[in-house]
Amino acid sequence: MRALVIDDSRAMRRIVTGILTGFGYEVRDAEHGRAALDVLDEGWLPDLATIDWNMPVMDGLQFVSVVRANPAWRAMTMMMVTSESEHTQIVRALAAGAHEYVIKPFTADAIRDKLALLGLLPQEVAL
Amino acid sequence: MTTTDTGERRRASDTRPVITDLIDEATVESIAAEAWVALVGEDEVLVPLPGDLPADILSSWVDVVGPWTGSVVLTTGRATAEELSRALLREHAPEVLDDEDVADAFGEIANVVGGNVKAALPGPSALSLPQVGNAPLVRNQADVCRLDVLWRGEPVAISVQGALPPLPGSTPTRKNEVS
Amino acid sequence: MSLTATSFDWVRDLVRKESAIVLQPGKEYLVEARLLPIARQMGLTDVTKFVESVRVRPDADSTRKIVEALTTNETSWFRDGDPFTALTSTVLPSLLAARGANERLQIWSAASSSGQEPYTIAMLLDDALPNAASRVSITATDLSREMVQRTRAGRFSQLEVNRGLPAPMLVRHFTRAGNEWEVSANLRRMVNASECNLSAPLPRMGPFDVVYLRNVLIYFDLPTKQSILRRVRDLMRPDGWLFLGAAETTLGVDDSWERVVIGRSSAYRPLKGA
Numbered sequence: 001m002r003a004l005v006i007d008d009s010r011a012m013r014r015i016v017t018g019i020l021t022g023f024g025y026e027v028r029d030a031e032h033g034r035a036a037l038d039v040l041d042e043g044w045l046p047d048l049a050t051i052d053w054n055m056p057v058m059d060g061l062q063f064v065s066v067v068r069a070n071p072a073w074r075a076m077t078m079m080m081v082t083s084e085s086e087h088t089q090i091v092r093a094l095a096a097g098a099h100e101y102v103i104k105p106f107t108a109d110a111i112r113d114k115l116a117l118l119g120l121l122p123q124e125v126a127l
Numbered sequence: 128m129t130t131t132d133t134g135e136r137r138r139a140s141d142t143r144p145v146i147t148d149l150i151d152e153a154t155v156e157s158i159a160a161e162a163w164v165a166l167v168g169e170d171e172v173l174v175p176l177p178g179d180l181p182a183d184i185l186s187s188w189v190d191v192v193g194p195w196t197g198s199v200v201l202t203t204g205r206a207t208a209e210e211l212s213r214a215l216l217r218e219h220a221p222e223v224l225d226d227e228d229v230a231d232a233f234g235e236i237a238n239v240v241g242g243n244v245k246a247a248l249p250g251p252s253a254l255s256l257p258q259v260g261n262a263p264l265v266r267n268q269a270d271v272c273r274l275d276v277l278w279r280g281e282p283v284a285i286s287v288q289g290a291l292p293p294l295p296g297s298t299p300t301r302k303n304e305v306s
Numbered sequence: 307m308s309l310t311a312t313s314f315d316w317v318r319d320l321v322r323k324e325s326a327i328v329l330q331p332g333k334e335y336l337v338e339a340r341l342l343p344i345a346r347q348m349g350l351t352d353v354t355k356f357v358e359s360v361r362v363r364p365d366a367d368s369t370r371k372i373v374e375a376l377t378t379n380e381t382s383w384f385r386d387g388d389p390f391t392a393l394t395s396t397v398l399p400s401l402l403a404a405r406g407a408n409e410r411l412q413i414w415s416a417a418s419s420s421g422q423e424p425y426t427i428a429m430l431l432d433d434a435l436p437n438a439a440s441r442v443s444i445t446a447t448d449l450s451r452e453m454v455q456r457t458r459a460g461r462f463s464q465l466e467v468n469r470g471l472p473a474p475m476l477v478r479h480f481t482r483a484g485n486e487w488e489v490s491a492n493l494r495r496m497v498n499a500s501e502c503n504l505s506a507p508l509p510r511m512g513p514f515d516v517v518y519l520r521n522v523l524i525y526f527d528l529p530t531k532q533s534i535l536r537r538v539r540d541l542m543r544p545d546g547w548l549f550l551g552a553a554e555t556t557l558g559v560d561d562s563w564e565r566v567v568i569g570r571s572s573a574y575r576p577l578k579g580a
Contacts, residue, residue, distance in 0.1 A: 008256065011212065011232035014219040054238070054254055083242025085464065086250055091477050101473035103464055104239045105165035113382050113470035150484075157485050161465055170339035243464065247484050 001120065002045070005029040006036045006063065007052040007081070012104075016050050016081065019108045023115065024122045033058030037066060046076055048120055051098070053082035053089070061096055068097035077118055081106065143294065144195055145270040146287050149248050155274045158243045159285055163278070166239060167214045177275035178282030180204060186262035187233040189241035190290070193252025197270065197289040199241035200262045201233070207281040208233045230259040244287055262286070267293045309334045313357040317341075317372060324373045324524055324553070340375040344368075366505070366525040367449075373525075381422045382470035388571035389518065389549040390426060394434050396568045397547050401515050404545060411442045412512055416504060416519040416538070418446035420466070421457030421489075421497070423518060428493040429479050439496050445511060447502035457499040460489035504534050512541040521551035528559065535560040539576055548574040 003025045005016045013029045020027050028044060030036035032055040049067075051060040058066075060080060067073045080093045083104040090101050100114050115121040156175060163171045181204040188200040203211070212232035213220050221228065234257030245252050265271055270289030275282065317337050318329045329337070338353045345356035360368045384390055401411055413431075415424040424446035432438040446457050467476055467487045480487040502509065504522060517538055523531045535556060538548065548563070549571070550556070556563040556574050563574040 009231055009235040009238070011216055011228070011235050014216060018217075018219045054256055056256060083239045084254065085243055085246040085482075087477060087480075087482050088251065089246075090473055094473060094477065098473075101476075103468055104242065105162045105465070106468050107165050107169075107465065109382075110465070110468040110470075113468075117384065117387070117470060117472055154484050157463075161463060161485075165465060169336070243485060246482060 001047045001122075002026045002028075003048040003050065004036055004039055004044075004046040005050050006031075006033065006055070006060065007050075008032055008055040009052070012052065012081075016111070019111050020048075020050075022108070023112070032056055033060060033063030033066070036063055040067070040073060045073065048077045048079065048115075048118075050079050050081045050102075053080060053084040053093070061093060064093065064096045064098050077120060079114060079118070081111075143291075144249075145267070146195060146197065146272045146289055147269070149195055150244065150272055150287060152272060152274050154247055155244065155272060155285060155287060156276075158247070159240055159274065159276065162236065162239045162243070166236065167211065167278075168217070171214065171278065173276040173278055173283070175274070176277050178277050178280075180282050180284065181206075185229075185233065185259065187230070187237035187257055187259045188262060189237050189257050190255035191241065191245045191248065191252050192255070193245075194249045195252070195289070196291065197287065198263050199237060199244045200286045200288060201237050201240065201283060202262055202286070203278075203283040204281060207278070207283065210279070210281075211236065234259045240285065263288070263290070266291060269293060308354075309338050309357070310354050313354050313361070316361045317357055317376070320369060321373055321376050324369075329376065337376065341372060344371050344375060366527075366530070370525040381419045381466075383422050383426050383467075383475075384470050384472070385423070385520075386552050386571075388552075388569060389520070389573075390430055392549070392568035392571050392573060393427065393516065394430050397516055397573065398431070398434060405515075410440075411516070412514045413442065413444045413516045414512065414514045414518065414541070415444060415446045416502075416517060417522045418448045418457055418499065419453050420462075421446065421453075421460060421499070422462075422466075422469075423520070424457065424497045424499070425460065425479075425489050425493055427518070428489075428496045429475050432479070432493060432496070433475075439492055442496055444497045445514070446497050446499040447504075448499075449501070449503055451501055454499045454501050457497065458494075460494045460497075461486045462489070463487075504537075505530055508537050508541060513543045513546070514541055515543050515546050517542060517546065517548045519548060519550055521554070523550065523554045523559075531559050535563070539563075542576060544576055544578070546576065550574065 003020045005013050005027055007013050008031050017027045017029055028039055030039055034057045051063060053060040064078055078098045079100040080098045081102045085103045093101055100118060102110055102114055160173055163173055183205045184202055185205045185208045186200050186202040188198045190198050209224060209229050212224055212229045215232045238257045242254055245254050265288050267289050272287040274285040314334050314337060322328055341353045345353050350356045413427055418424050424444050428444055431442050435441055448454050463486055479490050479493055519538060562577050564577050566573045566575055
């Protein structure tokens with residue numbers, strides 16, 4: 001399975017990439033929404049995108065809206081991973097088309113649980 | 128057209144909130160504790176004790192703009208910021224951490240703490256991207272909620288501080304009076 | 307003193323057997339960090355002393371604490387989702403057909419920990435039934451007073467709501483309260499929490515239409531398992547449904563149950579005349 005990790009913090013990209021690689025994902029990353037769209041435009045379509053909210057150039061919410069407007073990208077599951085954590089912000093992201101929402105700070109277990117809910121987790125996972 | 132100044136309008140604008148009316152140290156402490164346990168490591172505790180910051184310090188912060196406007200600032204020794212960045216990255220850390228790696232990781236911790244502080248405040252508010260360097264000045268001593276902790280024995284200060292100077296006529300020593 | 311290899315291997319075997327989770331070599335520090343608070347509660351200063359005392363003389367309470375400390379930071383919502391899918395797909399329609407419109411359904415979450423399981427059930431029923439609060443009553447019990455109080459409060463940390471709670475359900479049923487999330491008053495009214503020790507005679511409760519008794523039996527020896535199942539059965543309606551943990555079964559323990567496969571999970575129902 002493939003995942004696209006979108007976050008302007010390279011530390012966060014390394015951490016999320018490390019977690020997903022541990023679950024058997026092939027991972028690419030992007031430092032903002034625009035760079036992520038470039039990856040999709042290349043034809044590299046992931047099963048999962050993890051998306052930060054506050055980023056330069058194009059933020060996560062704009063990215064979600066653009067992806068939602070393109071039927072060719074409908075199969076991609078979009079999971080926000082962000083420190084934006086108000087009730088209203090989560091509602092906005094879901095309304096824009098995000099499927100799931102992980103609040104920073106998170107643990108690897110939290111990512112695993114969400115992937116299990118989404119049916120995007122391989123069976124055997126070591127602690 | 129004339130209006131009669133009953134004083135209500137002025138009183139309404141005088142009620143601009145200061146941070147201590149909106150959040151307490153215990154909430155900031157629980158936000159920071161969760162961030163440390165989840166991001167830095169599951170046995171990383173913050174001990175709520177003050178310590179002397181070294182001469183060479185680094186701050187990272189995010190700005191919150193909304194009904195309350197200000198910054199959420201982390202300040203610690205440069206060496207501690209580096210250690211914190213390494214702990215955050217764990218096995219994903221490169222051999223050598225350059226300044227940009229430290230700025231990025233330390234900034235991300237401010238983003239996580241700041242985002243959760245913002246969510247505990249009345250909204251709607253916007254969050255800036257993290258910045259790293261010399262902390263913004265404290266403009267109003269009464270509009271600060273500061274938490275001093277030790278992490279691995281090293282002092283870390285977490286300050287939620289307003290961006291606006293005190294209102295004319297407000298008592299600047301308000302905080303000292305209660306303590 | 308740091309953890310000895312013997313102690314680590316014993317903990318590793320225990321956790322693998324009870325949870326199917328494998329602790330990789332090099333995770334000694336994790337075992338120490340997670341078990342130290344439990345060792346201290348028992349008045350011991352180091353983890354090896356604690357592990358050795360349990361290894362020499364195992365007891366259900368300590369082994370359960372060890373496994374829980376190492377397998378979860380926080381209890382997950384929808385933990386092993388299948389028994390919850392079964393509730394809405396099969397169990398609820400069957401009960402609604404069998405009961406009168408004014409009969410209240412009674413559900414028991416028998417090891418409810420900090421409340422994730424009873425509130426997961428409450429959310430599902432609230433989404434499935436137009437008047438859930440008046441149709442359903444959920445009894446949540448746990449051995450620990452602290453856990454019962456936490457369930458009553460219905461407040462969860464940011465890290466806890468991150469654990470397997472679908473975001474649409476979070477926004478539908480929770481509000482933010484400071485740095486925590488609080489479950490809606492409507493759901494809190496559906497859940498009654500109290501202390502209860504499953505290995506002792508049970509208080510008068512029920513009769514229950516559905517019982518969730520998950521990841522409890524694994525910690526007890528065979529005679530205790532049998533007496534717990536017997537006591538639970540006495541509090542159930544004859545056409546009730548029992549859900550056990552994924553690694554648990556009544557087979558070979560108590561033959562007065564019928565196993566029913568629902569999708570990817572199993573439920574157990576009292577055998578008539580048994």
